[in-house]
Amino acid sequence: MLSKSAFPLLLLNMFLANLSMGLVIPILPELLKEYEAGGQAAGYLVSCFGLTQFLFSPLAGNWSDRYGRKPMFIIGLFLFALSNLMAALAGDLTLLFVSRLISGMGSAALIPAIIAYVADITTDDQRSKAMSWLGASMTSGFIIGPGAGGLLAELGIKAPFYASALVGILAMICSLWMLPESLSLEVRQLRQQALEKKDNIFRQIALSVQSRYFILLLIVFALTFGLTHFEAIFPLFVVQSYGFTTREIAILLTICSLIGTFNQIVLTNRITQRFGEKRIVGAMLLLSAVSLVFLLFSGNFYYVMFVTMLFFTFGNILRPTINTLLSKEAGEEQGFVAGMNNAYTSLGTIFGPMLAGILYDIHIGLPYTFGAFVLLVSGFVAMRGLKRKSSSAAF
Structure with missing residues (x-):
């Protein structure tokens, strides 16, 4: 109990x-x-x-x-x-x-x-x-x-x-x-x-590459990569580009996170029931990519807040939708898939910020254009790959 x-x-x-x-x-x-x-x-x-x-x-x-x-x-x-x-x-x-x-x-x-x-x-x-x-x-x-x-x-x-x-x-x-x-x-x-001897994490990742749900795990990586890519250099970007203060950054991120979470609660179930999880995954990845690019267009505080809120909303809707698809694909391998979900999330957390920092020192806007490119490619891969899986399941 x-x-x-x-x-x-x-x-x-x-x-x-x-x-x-x-x-x-x-x-x-x-x-x-x-x-x-x-x-x-x-x-x-x-x-x-x-x-x-x-x-x-x-x-x-x-x-x-x-x-x-x-x-x-x-x-x-x-x-x-x-x-x-x-x-x-x-x-x-x-x-x-x-x-x-x-x-x-x-x-x-x-x-x-x-x-x-x-x-x-x-x-x-x-x-x-x-x-x-x-x-x-x-x-x-x-x-x-x-x-x-x-x-x-x-x-x-x-x-x-x-x-x-x-x-x-x-x-x-x-x-x-x-x-x-x-x-x-x-x-x-x-x-x-x-x-009992268990496979180490690297062996488990190698096994996941051959699995039927590998494309979903790649999307988990891409989502985390994009989110941490955004967050790692966001304070530096808005300070250097737009002159935001520490207090403004804190207020902006807190409000956008709260609104993004509220939108997730209100919208996720409704839109997935209407359009299906697989369409939502592709759409949210593409919209996330677009929102990253739009962040470069203006330094107005409320404009940046609106674009950031959209980016958080798309990511918040995407995460539970992917988890639902993974759970459906896992079958009797729920534990293994949950572990791989966490592993691919951690990999995104490692490589997203690392690359964002390197690109930032090359050009201040490069992390967001590259992050948008990764999410855009992931969106097209998700739409084609998940559609192919749906077609195969129909026969």
Whole structure:
């Protein structure tokens, strides 16, 4: 049965795990100016979080099954607090990079354990609703992160990191004393004694290339690539091109994220029922590409807000639609497909910001034109590939 005392803590922990990703975005221009760094450094700062999350997620998930969910919560929250404290105390760019790598490790420890804990303590009837709440807390972390980072920065450029570290420590203490272990001792001992050998993440990705749902996984990568490509250099772009302040960036990203999430809730089910998931995937990719290009046309604050809101809306509609298609294609391989979904998302988080930073240093508008090109090509590939799969399924 679902524990009323445990579930709010799980939501808080999921919120914190995703808060850290967006916290640094609006203060990035000032941080890089302080360290005399450019666009490449901005891209790498976002990418390194995804790198350690990608590398450590399979290991952390395995430890969660063997040694319990609660130890992974404590480890994840400790690393979360440590990374933010290191970022606050960082006197150079190297220590800031280390803090982001540690933050990715903390997220890898925390998120799979939270999802597994929810599965442990819920019945089949409760699980869908519980996962929806979990998804809402995850989205809230992404939404509030940039806004909180920008507003707290008015107290000092490092204030967001200190505040985040303090909240992480409090969450760790609460989890340590109030959160019961969801796996029995007998189950943990049996799993520790088991010698089952699992394929590493690179072998699993190689297997996914040969699967019937590979094109959908590529779309997951393209979507994440485009989103992180946008976010990694967005603060630098609007500061250098249009003179936006840290407060304006925080307000803009927060409002656009909230509207994008609202549009997702209101529109996704309606338009997919009318047009079907496969058409929506292609259309949202193409519209996302167009919105990225339109971002280059004007520096008016409300114009930029409108275009950014459209971009977030298209991405927010696209994500659950792809997840639905993946679930339908997975059949008996739901666990494997869910893992691959996370892996391709992490790869997009690694390569999107990295390339955006490199292109930004070449030309300020190049990341958005290239990001639009990737999304455009992905849209045409999705429309042709998914249409071909529909035609094959009809015979």
